[in-house]
Amino acid sequence: MSALTLPLPIQARVEAMAAGFLQAQGMPPADFATPVGEPALVAADAVSWRVFKNPVGLFIGGVAAVILELAEPRVRAGVWDHTTFRTDPVARLRRTGLAAMVTVYAARSRAEAMIAAVGRRHAKITGLADDGRAYAASDPALLDWVQATASYGFAEAYHRFVRPLSAADRDRAWAESAPAARLYGAVGAPRSQVDWAAQLAAMRSALTASPVVAEFLQIMRQAPALPGLARPLQPLLVRAAVDLIPPDVARGLALWREPGLSPAQAALVRAAARAADRLCLRNAPPAQACVRLGLPADWLYR
Template sequence: MANFLKTWRVELKRALTGSPDAVPAWVPKLAEGEDAGYFQPGSATWAVHGSMATIVAGIRALLMQALHPGALAGVYDHSDFREDPLGRLARTIQWIFTVTYGSTHDAKSASDRVLRIHERVNGRFIDGHGVERGYSANDPELLRWIHIAFTDAFLSTHRVWGRAIPGGPDAYVREWVRAGTLMGVNDAPTSEAEMRRMLDKWYDDGDLKFDARVAEVVAFLRRPPLHPTLMPGYRVLFAAAVATLEPKYRDMLGLQKARLGRIPLPVATATKAVLGIVHLALSRVGPSELAARSRLQRLGLLER
């Protein structure tokens, strides 16, 4: 049992950070910088992104993002998600936490680095109306879809497994507009209601679709190549992500809430238990937040 737990903890860290036994090199650098950054302690963003519910949110966001054929084409044609899914996850986490906890310089640099990579991501796709179109990963419309799918996922999962958000859900949506702006997003929503209207418009206009590519991504997310010790917990988290989807998107993806015959399984309770175990295995306060607090203390912006 001791060896199992040791292996599980090592593989958990590897899955979330890309590093099995040490804090990634970019994390201590968050203590550097000469300003408070875009978000600080007490912000809605720190509250949401400091929650273990972000693990479920990541799965949910990927499921939603796959429904836009232009966004999916960029990932499908140019990403190495099949060969190195954990590497892609680690890079995404690095960007999120750098923007959340880093200085404004570091947040801008991390976003600019992603945008430069996006410059090479372009091609052709068939949209939801059967028309062939060109795509670019830096297309403001595709960036807005990614931004909103992300924001919706983090807010929806936090509502179930997180604590109260300072200022409420609207504060998180409004604050995270800054991240969208750094990534070239135009007209990002500033309230939860506006975000829902934008999502509904994509759906109602027929811009989203399910096809063989989406089915492949869903199958991959259902059974990713994780270490065997992580799979039981991951299955619970995947079921949790599916349960938080609006029924119309769940139906589009061909997914259903977890059941045993006709009996719904207690996914919310099981997920709370899994996230609690993960929380115990990791630091109670994440290393990125600790690094940010160190920077704020050095600058005299936070009491020790």
């Protein structure tokens, strides 16, 4: 694999759009290039560094993760009642995307500071779910589920639509999420595919259908979540996310009402995801993080 080179004017435009997309309201600008030499929570040769550099995979995996989060009534209430998904979905997505980038690529000290700030906000979020149960966003069991759904969504999207990951690499991706998971308070989050299968089986009876899932998907189809050049693909990427939901969970959530990808559409999504995997944006977090560690900006694309 080699880095994809675009004509200079197009490259500059894409770089500018990518930089703007990661400016999240309510969060300070993130600097991935400093402190020079300081490692991230995981090493640069980690599977996670490859997975998270792909914006198409991140979008698909992020939507799939939220579907699974919204399937758990207490997490659903916390997400839907205490975030701006309904009123300002783009800002919410940018904050989530930036937090993911910081967790993987930022210097360890900066990632730790951001995660601590998230934890302080979570400590204030409590309420009642639609099934009458009380919840707290700092509940370790709920944090474990949120962490697990994110890890599953991102790695599975890369595996399905970018390039297949070996069984060993999939286990590595789970294990690499452990340092951040502990900082978030998700001390029981899965660390392997076997752990994930066990957690999913244990959670299955607790996952319930809700109109919120359909509302979320409709928002994701329509909100200007992607930069302009990629926006025509957005409805297909949402369909791809639906396809990532484990079949038994999808049936329980009545996701048969949501269209998945046709073979031709799946091929188009794979083509876009694989092209994005070769596009090195030098002002984006993966490239900046490489430079911070003394590596070439396009190191992940070689």
